[in-house]
Amino acid sequence: MPPLSPPDPQSQPSRSEALAPIESQIEGKSDPNGSSKTGQPDPGSSSWWRQHRENIITILLAVVMTIGIRTFVAEARWIPSNSMLPTLEVGDRLIVEKISYHFRDPRRGDIIVFDPPERLNFEGAYIKRVVGLPGDRIRIADGTVTINDVVIEEAYIFEPPDYSCPGTCPGISSQESDFVVPENQYFVLGDNRNDSQDSHYWGFLEKDNIIGHTILRFWPFNRLHYFGAQTYDDIPS
Known part of the structure; x- marks a missing residue:
């Protein structure tokens, strides 16, 4: 949250806006689309993108909306x-x-x-x-x-x-x-x-x-x- 007017012209953030990590729970079995037997998805596979697409899009939209609101609407x-x-x-x-x-x-x-x-x-x-x-x-x-x-x-x-x-x-x-x-x-x-x-x-x-x-x-x-x-x-x- 930026300050207003002197004598202390130093910008300070209003709060931490760190996004919590999104934890996925994957069955510990093989996946014909690219998952390993340990349950960790192959980042290069199409199944990984399908699994995480909604979360990624949601995060990106939230970031864009936050920046847009602060820039054009209110802060x-x-x-x-x-x-x-x-x-x-x-x-x-x-x-x-x-x-x-x-x-x-x-x-x-x-x-x-x-x-x-x-x-x-x-x-x-x-x-x-x-x-x-x-x-x-x-x-x-x-x-x-x-x-x-x-x-x-x-x-x-x-x-x-x-x-x-x-x-x-x-x-x-x-x-x-x-x-x-x-x-x-x-x-x-x-x-x-x-x-x-x-x-x-x-x-x-x-x-x-x-x-x-x-x-x-x-x-x-x-x-x-x-x-x-x-x-x-x-x-x-």
């Missing part, structure tokens, strides 16, 4: 950092769904998993919350985020941001009091605003970098949670 990830506190804690295991964004655009409030911009030179995946959509005018000041002249309520953050954008954000440059999210790009932030390498630090995220969005925390069991859509009804488009 499990784990959290190695505090950048999404209090929503996600270190060690949380998540299901990341990959299909929806082929049919719709990311929404404000989605918790997305993505490949970081190439300029960061980081091998791994990040997880952040979508705050700004293409075309949004955003300003971060005095501990609040303003989008299209509306201050948004963010009950999910760990603490208010202690930076200003534009202003003290290294990733955002603007001569105005606010900035506009470019077409096909997104402004993403960690819920732990003051301890997260995100768009305020490295700029906008290209849509093509997005892998999928988080739909479920399945571990630990006592914090099992389904992540539904956030609503920001007061923000004009």
Whole structure:
């Protein structure tokens, strides 16, 4: 199960997926199609293939389906950092769904998993919350985020941001009091605003970098949670 976001950019598998060996029971007698008297089949005989064909095909199909599901449908990830506190804690295991964004655009409030911009030179995946959509005018000041002249309520953050954008954000440059999210790009932030390498630090995220969005925390069991859509009804488009 690959980790998400720094500081520990090391991929780790979610579990062992070794296939149990398939044991065949063969009568200890001669076989006119090629079995020896000891009961061991001759690998070169057609009877050996007939005997094991179904098991081999089943194993191959299982492998192909597993790879296909992980690549195109969903996969499990784990959290190695505090950048999404209090929503996600270190060690949380998540299901990341990959299909929806082929049919719709990311929404404000989605918790997305993505490949970081190439300029960061980081091998791994990040997880952040979508705050700004293409075309949004955003300003971060005095501990609040303003989008299209509306201050948004963010009950999910760990603490208010202690930076200003534009202003003290290294990733955002603007001569105005606010900035506009470019077409096909997104402004993403960690819920732990003051301890997260995100768009305020490295700029906008290209849509093509997005892998999928988080739909479920399945571990630990006592914090099992389904992540539904956030609503920001007061923000004009």
